[in-house]
Amino acid sequence: MSLAIFDLDNTLIANDSDYLWGQFLVDHGIVDQAYYETANKKFYADYKHGTLDIVEFLRFSLAPLALHDPAQLYRWRDEFVDTIIKPILLPEAQALVERHRAQGDTLLVITATNRFVTEPIVKLYGIDNLLATTPEFSKGRYTGKYIDVPCFQEGKVVHLRNWLDSSTETLQDSWFYSDSHNDLPLLKLVDHPVAVDPDEILLQAAQSANWPVISLRN
Structure with missing residues (x-):
């Protein structure tokens, strides 16, 4: 049994949930x-070019959570998942998840997109373990801030190591599937890095390192 780690955006789903959530807020x-x-x-x-200021972005993307009652936010999120996310779920991604599940592997999603957006999406794949940037919640409201380090680039490695320290899992024979060169720090850490429909920078890195390159798109 191994640890099978998956990126979310443009890996398990056919677009970026962080960007789409922002567009949903605009459209409504x-x-x-x-x-x-x-x-x-x-x-x-900026994210695609590898120049994203994650602190500035989180200040921007989490601000709307502080302006509304959580019950209303959850209603909007339910609509977002039903109308925007479910149509871009990838059957081949689900099949890949199920192959690892059938092998008895531990399944984990690690994503830069915040937990408010991603938690219900990850549940659609039947995955219980999620590492993501966590919005701060205090006195019954989101504050617009986040806790701990952002789960982005090297921050994903930090989150994973902290998670491993509190679990019985190890990185022995571990897998990580991702589309983005932003995930190179974590891809280099696991035993089986896999580039999934990769961006150009990741494709070049994968070819240079002889990593598998796969597609989960129809």
């Missing part, structure tokens, strides 16, 4: 439309 008039859409696109471009 929940945020200032012109400002938020422009900023959301810029942050996503």
Whole structure:
């Protein structure tokens, strides 16, 4: 039995849930439309180029959570998952998850997208273990801040090591599936790194290191 780790956005699903959640807020008039859409696109471009300021982005992306009652936020999130996320679930990704499950492997998703957005998505794949940036929740409200280090780039390694310290799992014979060069620190840590529909930088790195390159898209 091994530890099978999966990135979420553009790996298990066919788009980026962080960007799509921002666009959902824009489309429903929940945020200032012109400002938020422009900023959301810029942050996503920065992410793809490997230049994202994660602290600045989290300040931007978590701010709307502090402006609304959690019950309303959860209703919007349910609608988001039903209308935006479910259509971009990938059957081949589900099949890959199920192959690891059938082998008795421990399943873990580790994602830069915050836990508020990703927790219900990960549950759609039947995966119980999730490492993600965690929005701060205090006195019955989201604060717009986050706790611990952001789960991004080297931060994913920090989160994984902390999780391993509190579990019986190890990295022996471990797997990690990701599409993004932002995940190179973690890909280099596991025994079986796999590039999934990779961006150009990750594709070059995978080919240079002779890592498997696969597609989960139809």
